[in-house]
Amino acid sequence: MILRIPSLLFLFTLLTAVYAVKFDLTSDRNPKPSMSYSVSSGYIWNFASAHSLVIVTANVPGEPDQQVDIQILDGSERGNVYLSKKDVRGEARLAVTTHESADVGVCLTNRYTGSGNPRVVRSVELDVDIGADAIDYNAIANQESLSILEVEMRKLEAVTKEIVEEMGYLQRREMRMRDTNESTNQRVKVFSVLIICGTIGLGVWQLVHLRSFFKRKYLID
Numbered sequence: 001m002i003l004r005i006p007s008l009l010f011l012f013t014l015l016t017a018v019y020a021v022k023f024d025l026t027s028d029r030n031p032k033p034s035m036s037y038s039v040s041s042g043y044i045w046n047f048a049s050a051h052s053l054v055i056v057t058a059n060v061p062g063e064p065d066q067q068v069d070i071q072i073l074d075g076s077e078r079g080n081v082y083l084s085k086k087d088v089r090g091e092a093r094l095a096v097t098t099h100e101s102a103d104v105g106v107c108l109t110n111r112y113t114g115s116g117n118p119r120v121v122r123s124v125e126l127d128v129d130i131g132a133d134a135i136d137y138n139a140i141a142n143q144e145s146l147s148i149l150e151v152e153m154r155k156l157e158a159v160t161k162e163i164v165e166e167m168g169y170l171q172r173r174e175m176r177m178r179d180t181n182e183s184t185n186q187r188v189k190v191f192s193v194l195i196i197c198g199t200i201g202l203g204v205w206q207l208v209h210l211r212s213f214f215k216r217k218y219l220i221d
Contacts, residue, residue, distance in 0.1 A: 065114030
C-alpha cells in the first residue's frame, strides 16, 4: 500500500485541471456575445457535473471609458444563466452552483463608454475552478482533523467521481447525437424513395402521354 500512495498522488496531479487564461479584449460600443472567442468578447467553456461548485476569479484592470461584463451560463437545453455582473473592476470572485451536467461557459464583453476611438484593448485574467478544484480542502482538513494523505485521498475521490460523471454525460450526449443522426438518415432514405417513385411515375406518365399523342397523329398503331 505504501508503494501505491505516490502513484495515486501522481495520478491526482494529472487529473486536476487548472483553467487559467489571460487574453486581450478590444472594446466596442455594442459588443455582441459570441459562443467562441472574438475581438470584443470571449467564452471559456468547461464541463461541470450537476450540483457542482464553480468559482470564477476575474482580474480586470481599471481602464477609463471601458466596461467589462461577465456572464456565467451553461450549454444545456434549458440554457441556464447562473450569473450576470456588469462593470467588473479589479479582482472579482464569483461563485455559482450548477443545476445539471453540461458545459459551463464564462462570457466576457468589453463595452466602450467614451466618445473617442472605441478600439481600446484591455487585458483580462480569468481563473475557473470547478468541482473538486473549487472546494477549500484546507478548511475541511482543519474542521475534520484530517491528515495530508487523507485530504489528498478525498481530493482524488472527488476528481474520480467527476470523471465518471463526465464520461456518463459524454455517453448520453453521444447517444442523443446518434439518435439524431439515425433519424436524419431515415428521413433522407424516405425522401430518396419518394423522389425515385416520383421520377418513375413521371416517366410512366410521359410514356403514356407520348403514346397517346403519336396515336392521334397516326404515327403508331
